[in-house]
Each structure stands twice: as structure tokens, then as C-alpha cells.
Amino acid sequence: MSSVLLFCAGCSSETLHEIDRSDLVGSWKASGGDSIRFLADREVRTNGFSDSDQESCGDGGVGYWSFYVAMDDRGESIRTSPEATEGDFVSVSLREGAEGECQVDLSVIDEGRSLCVADLDNVCASGERFTRQ
Template sequence: MFKSPLKTGRRAAAALIPLLLVAACSTTEETAKVPAERIVGNWQGPDGERISFSADREFTATGLDSKKLAPVDCPTGKSGGGWGFFVSDDNGSHMSKTAKSGSWVGLGLAREYWDWNCSLQFAVVDDGRTLCASNDPDVPCGLGVRFTREK
């Protein structure tokens, strides 16, 4: 039986539309490289999370144990430690407390126990206006928590 090319084309289009929609919705955020001065200051998350980044590469935070951040197993209450940009060099990819700019920020929390690991990193997105919490460098906003600068 002969099939009309018009009907075959409609069927192909109908099959492709869902795939195109999935592809369009699964795009990743574009990261932005910013100087350290753009990170320094107070940032807040959607559920009361707060991080204060200082110029000396130290930070204090509260709420890093919120529901959406639970997978990173961060401490309850007030916490603190050092922050830096992720860089790639002869030592591989690592957090640098001396890098002057970057598009990914890492937190190194002060820990009471050596076996406890809280790994939290932020992708700098929206031209530096937003820090997206992530636990996967391939997915900039993987934890679904977006921090914005406090006003």
C-alpha cells in the first residue's frame, strides 16, 4: 500500500516533537567567570539558607542542612570555613584560595571529625547574580537551590 509523503512527514514530526521538548528542557545553566569581589558579601537561599563570603576567603553559613541541601550532608546550625574558586592546573581540578576569578566556588567547611564530608560547590550563573548549589560539576544547578545576594 502506498503511503502519502504528507502523512509520513506528520508522523515523523509528531514523533520528534516530544524529543525536542525534552532536549530544550534539559539544557544546563551557562556559568559566568567573575572576580572574587563579585562573590564577597551576603547571599541567601530560598529556604532561609545564608552564606557570608569574606574577602579573606573565609565564610560563615547557616541553613546548609536545609531539605534540598540534605544530600551534601552539611552541618546543622552555624558553620564556617574557607572558600575558593575551582581551577584546573598541573595538580588537576581543585579549589584555590588564591585564584582571582572563576565560574565555580567551593566551600571547605571546618570539621570536627575527619571522616565527615560536606562537599558543596556553587556554579556562578546569571552573569554572576546567582550561585547555584551543586554536588555534580556536570550539572551546575543540580541541587535546585539558588542563592542571590542579600539586599
């Protein structure tokens, strides 16, 4: 499954930072208690995205992750790639549950030390940050 997104990277004061797969794999936690665990086999486990506007993401779950890659030279059109080994923008898709499928995009910021929930207009759509544990 591939997602395509037109992203406005210049619409926020945050700066995206590219990391490789080994820097992403592991546990990340937000100050509010939400957590994400990225596994090397592209599986992801979360206990929720309370700061996401996706209601179906609130309880978290199990799914998969992938980096986005640019489809054009200017990087204005991007898509997920299960083969990408590095990136500054991550897609998290949780399997369908009682509330439906959950899809959340995360920006890599703070020189790779933090992740934040992104949307079409903002590198970080909220103040919540996930940091590596």
C-alpha cells in the first residue's frame, strides 16, 4: 500500500532532518504518555496518538511504518516506500480495528532527536513531541 502526499515543508518554523532506519528503530515516547515502537521489520506498535486529529488512532495498535520519498526534484510530491532506508517524514498505518484504519504522518525534527505529528500544512501540527527512549 502506498500513500501519496503533497507536503508544504516550508509552512512551519520546524526544520525536517533526515535519519536512517537504524536511528528510527526503537521506542519513542511523548510527555503525555503516548508511545511508538518502530521495529526493524517495518512493524510499528503504538499505545495511541492522542494529539492526532485521527479519532481511530486514539487507542493505538499494531501496523506498519515506512519513510516517504520524493516523486519529483523539488520534493513537493512524495509517496511512501517500503524500500526506503532513510527519510525525514514517516508514515504510520495501523491495521483496521473497531474504529477503522489509522494513518498518521510524523516529521523527524530536532536533528533527528524528536518526532511530531504532521499534516498537509505543517511540519508539526501540534506541540507534542516523541523522543527516543
